[in-house]
Amino acid sequence: MNEKLFIYLFRHGQTTYNRDEKFTGWDNPPLTKLGLQQAQIIAEKLKDKRFSIAYHTSLIRSKNTLEEVLKFHPECTRILEDNRMIERNYGKLNGTTHQQFIEDMGKKLYELEVEGDLIHELSTEGKREVEQFLGEQKYNLIHRGYHIPPPEGESFSMVEIRVQSFINDLLPLMKKERVSVALSAHGNSIRLFRKIMERADIPTATSWVIPFDSFYEYEIGL
Numbered sequence: 001m002n003e004k005l006f007i008y009l010f011r012h013g014q015t016t017y018n019r020d021e022k023f024t025g026w027d028n029p030p031l032t033k034l035g036l037q038q039a040q041i042i043a044e045k046l047k048d049k050r051f052s053i054a055y056h057t058s059l060i061r062s063k064n065t066l067e068e069v070l071k072f073h074p075e076c077t078r079i080l081e082d083n084r085m086i087e088r089n090y091g092k093l094n095g096t097t098h099q100q101f102i103e104d105m106g107k108k109l110y111e112l113e114v115e116g117d118l119i120h121e122l123s124t125e126g127k128r129e130v131e132q133f134l135g136e137q138k139y140n141l142i143h144r145g146y147h148i149p150p151p152e153g154e155s156f157s158m159v160e161i162r163v164q165s166f167i168n169d170l171l172p173l174m175k176k177e178r179v180s181v182a183l184s185a186h187g188n189s190i191r192l193f194r195k196i197m198e199r200a201d202i203p204t205a206t207s208w209v210i211p212f213d214s215f216y217e218y219e220i221g222l
Contacts, residue, residue: 003222006180007170008049009194010069010215011187012061013038018212021098025090025153028059035061038213039068045215047072051180053173054079057086059186066184076182084166085193087186091153146202156206160192167196175222190216 013035017024031039046069054069054076056062070076149155174181185193187210195205197218 003178005174005178005220005222006049006051007174007197007218007220008046008051008180008182008215009190009218010042010046010065010182010184011190011210011212012059012065012184013042013212015061017095023090023093023096023098023150025087025094026059027094029061031061031064035212036064036068039065041213042215043068043072046182049180049182051076051182052078052177053179054182054184055082055085056184057081057083057186059086062086062184062186066182069182069184073182082166084162085183085185085189088156088159088188089154090150092151093153146206156188156192159188160195163189163192164196167193171220174220178222 013031015024015029015035016032017027017029018035019032042065051073052075054066054073056066056079058081066079070079146156149158170181173179183193190210191205191208194200194208194216195202
């Protein structure tokens with residue numbers, strides 16, 4: 001009978017940036033009170049699992065969520081940091097609100113695509129509606145577009161490269177040492193981890209919503 005190993009993968013709890021609908025990226029906001037509660041929910045769900053190695057990133061939200069989980073796991077003797085599982089870098093957008101991006105980009109696109117074109121004599125409200133529409137379209141491309149990076153940031157495809165590198169090292173380690181592992185990661189690194197492990201296509205992976213209070217389990221055979 002083959003021994004089975006497991007990966008337990010979970011997202012950090014809500015941060016102040018998540019609450020305020022900001023691009024978080026590589027910024028380092030703390031968990032909110034709700035975020036701590038969500039970390040405790042994950043910990044409760046994982047308390048009967050067993051793992052010997054746990055990973056976090058350098059960001060405080062990843063570390064603090066893992067701290068809650070580890071309260072139930074004295075058997076975990078190695079805590080490692082690996083930023084290949086860090087959040088997607090939103091570059092110049094880190095720390096800005098989603099709505100501010102939509103408004104600013106909408107105004108820029110309106111000037112480029114509409115002013116002087118076939119749309120004339122729009123009311124002020126009509127102009128705002130066009131700007132909002134254009135901004136939302138650009139936001140969706142940045143937020144969920146697989147190949148499109150934000151200014152000075154990472155696309156999903158770029159994140160997938162480093163997540164794949166992490167997996168390439170993780171699986172041999174697990175098999176060599178015969179250990180299960182826990183990963184305290186981030187929404188977009190989890191999205192690409194899932195894409196690789198579940199062999200999902202791009203439209204499926206980009207449509208996923210990654211919860212704050214649950215986990216993913218992957219069985220790895222020796």
